[in-house]
Amino acid sequence: MAILPILQYPDERLHKVAKKVESITAATRRLIEDMAATMYAAPGVGLAATQVDVHQRIVVIDVSETHDDLLVLINPELIASSGESKCEEGCLSVPGIYDKVQRAERVTVRALNVKGELFTLDAEGLLAVCIQHEMDHLMGKVFVEHLSHLKQVRIRNKLKKRLRETM
Ligand code: NI
Numbered sequence: 001m002a003i004l005p006i007l008q009y010p011d012e013r014l015h016k017v018a019k020k021v022e023s024i025t026a027a028t029r030r031l032i033e034d035m036a037a038t039m040y041a042a043p044g045v046g047l048a049a050t051q052v053d054v055h056q057r058i059v060v061i062d063v064s065e066t067h068d069d070l071l072v073l074i075n076p077e078l079i080a081s082s083g084e085s086k087c088e089e090g091c092l093s094v095p096g097i098y099d100k101v102q103r104a105e106r107v108t109v110r111a112l113n114v115k116g117e118l119f120t121l122d123a124e125g126l127l128a129v130c131i132q133h134e135m136d137h138l139m140g141k142v143f144v145e146h147l148s149h150l151k152q153v154r155i156r157n158k159l160k161k162r163l164r165e166t167m
Pocket of ligand 1: 091092093133134143
């Protein structure tokens with residue numbers, strides 16, 4: 001397993017739209033293992049392939065307190081959503097920035113697992129938020145893009161300044 005570098009906002013590659021996984025190969029399984037290791041090491045509760053510069057529809061999530069309940073979503077599709085919730089979100093690609101984002105309270109997602117089996121999952125709470133956040137990444141959207149234009153400008157400036165300071 002390898003820890004993969006995570007693209008940092010405002011990297012343009014975070015805006016690429018991921019392509020559907022046509023077949024789950026050994027390389028796909030290795031990528032998923034590396035994505036999980038990267039997420040756990042960060043630590044984070046979710047990671048989309050987009051964030052490690054692989055533009056395929058793959059997401060890993062683990063919202064358990066014990067970090068032993070890995071959820072893998074390949075080619076996820078939202079088939080239902082309801083309610084509204086506003087939760088504070090953060091993102092491994094936007095370190096140190098947290099803000100509230102409006103999302104659906106409950107979602108139903110259909111995806112393939114690592115074995116290529118189709119399954120349907122009903123989620124609410126943190127898991128529902130996380131699924132929506134990660135699926136946004138696959139569409140090239142970072143959570144800060146749900147915030148006001150002014151906030152986005154401030155965040156971009158702050159992160160660019162931080163990047164300059166570390167170089
Ligand atoms: Ni994120």
